[in-house]
Amino acid sequence: MPIALLALTLSAFAIGTTEFVIVGLIPTIASDLAVSLPSAGLLVSLYALGVAVGAPLLTALTGKVPRKLLLLSLMVLFTAGNLLAWQAPGYESLILARIVTGLAHGVFFSIGSTIATSLVSKEKAASAIAIMFTGLTVALVTGVPLGTFIGQQLGWRETFLAVSLLGVIAFIGSLLFVPRDIQHSKPASIVQQLAVLKQPRLLLVYAMTAVGYGGTFIAFTFLAPILQEISGFGEGAVSLVLLVYGVSVAVGNIWGGKLADRRGPISALKLIFTLLAAVLLALTFTAANPWLALATVLLWGAVAFGNVPGLQVYVVRQAEHYTPNAVDVASGLNIAAFNLGIAGGAWLGGHIVASLGLIHTAWIGSLVVLGALALTFWSGRLDRTDTSSEHHQNNAIQEPATAASY
Numbered sequence: 001m002p003i004a005l006l007a008l009t010l011s012a013f014a015i016g017t018t019e020f021v022i023v024g025l026i027p028t029i030a031s032d033l034a035v036s037l038p039s040a041g042l043l044v045s046l047y048a049l050g051v052a053v054g055a056p057l058l059t060a061l062t063g064k065v066p067r068k069l070l071l072l073s074l075m076v077l078f079t080a081g082n083l084l085a086w087q088a089p090g091y092e093s094l095i096l097a098r099i100v101t102g103l104a105h106g107v108f109f110s111i112g113s114t115i116a117t118s119l120v121s122k123e124k125a126a127s128a129i130a131i132m133f134t135g136l137t138v139a140l141v142t143g144v145p146l147g148t149f150i151g152q153q154l155g156w157r158e159t160f161l162a163v164s165l166l167g168v169i170a171f172i173g174s175l176l177f178v179p180r181d182i183q184h185s186k187p188a189s190i191v192q193q194l195a196v197l198k199q200p201r202l203l204l205v206y207a208m209t210a211v212g213y214g215g216t217f218i219a220f221t222f223l224a225p226i227l228q229e230i231s232g233f234g235e236g237a238v239s240l241v242l243l244v245y246g247v248s249v250a251v252g253n254i255w256g257g258k259l260a261d262r263r264g265p266i267s268a269l270k271l272i273f274t275l276l277a278a279v280l281l282a283l284t285f286t287a288a289n290p291w292l293a294l295a296t297v298l299l300w301g302a303v304a305f306g307n308v309p310g311l312q313v314y315v316v317r318q319a320e321h322y323t324p325n326a327v328d329v330a331s332g333l334n335i336a337a338f339n340l341g342i343a344g345g346a347w348l349g350g351h352i353v354a355s356l357g358l359i360h361t362a363w364i365g366s367l368v369v370l371g372a373l374a375l376t377f378w379s380g381r382l383d384r385t386d387t388s389s390e391h392h393q394n395n396a397i398q399e400p401a402t403a404a405s406y
Contacts, residue, residue, distance in 0.1 A: 050102020
């Protein structure tokens with residue numbers, strides 16, 4: 001494995017940690033900055049919004065920048081954002097720091113796959129991308145609970161300092177080991193990206209992604225306060241619960257990928273969205289008991305991100321059919337849809353907490369996920385209609401030829 005690929009993986013680990021560690025720190029930040037839980041939840045929303053905007057827009061605008069220079073610039077921006085969060089004098093400056101870091105996140109994962117594949121031979125390209133993205137999985141398993149523990153023991157600011165140090169190490173690794181002459185094709189322009197958004201079938205997949213993850217993050221954004229205020233877990237125990245959740249996510253991702261390969265993406269997504277809605281509904285009733293809450297969170301992790309492989313495979317298949325010249329753009333926009341869902345879910349969750357209370361985020365999140373399930377059924381039905389239509393067209397073309405042969 002090239003050392004440069006490890007530098008990319010470390011960058012992905014640092015970025016994944018800073019994105020999700022905020023979930024475990026929301027009660028601590030809200031208390032320290034004297035803001036409400038819904039206001040603290042906006043730190044999740046605005047970061048995800050930065051990712052969603054940064055990925056397509058900034059990737060297009062930086063198309064002519066050499067890849068290594070762009071990568072190093074992104075890690076500088078990422079580190080600066082976390083240092084700003086570390087020294088943020090108040091809530092508003094912390095919001096700004098999160099948006100800055102989110103912009104770096106969006107572009108990094110847009111160009112990261114290209115850089116990773118350039119480091120290995122063609123037959124190892126998929127493995128190189130998978131290795132880089134393990135940084136995100138490892139972040140959920142170790143970085144988030146460890147960052148939450150640091151924040152609870154030393155203060156939330158020290159968590160961002162630790163992540164910024166990871167950014168410095170990743171920058172040095174990329175500076176030393178990533179080659180300068182990375183070949184790259186010019187990313188899609190904004191006009192080309194907008195052309196993809198004119199395809200109704202792709203918009204339907206993006207809606208499935210955004211609504212599905214929106215439902216999850218209505219409750220997940222406020223998981224730490226739910227565990228502390230409703231389940232009765234102490235501050236220190238929350239990081240352990242997040243560790244359990246992260247391990248379950250890692251297993252669920254593998255399971256979700258195999259399920260999509262075996263049953264096809266639509267069948268896999270139907271099952272996973274159904275299970276996700278059921279788990280969120282169950283949390284409404286189990287949250288009051290610490291052991292039942294722990295078991296529910298374990299099940300939640302197994303299905304929360306298990307639909308990622310199916311959604312990505314499905315959007316690529318749809319793009320190959322409807323926008324064959326812009327498959328990469330279509331895939332990248334699905335990541336933007338994922339983050340729009342996170343932003344919207346965290347925002348809506350904040351309103352629910354403020355008006356109804358913490359526990360209501362779970363069952364309302366379940367209802368939203370059922371909306372994603374309905375969209376999945378609709379898309380599957382349209383697929384069958386398209387297949388049937390193509391079959392009839394093929395028969396119509398073949399019939400005259402058959403008659404002539406006689």
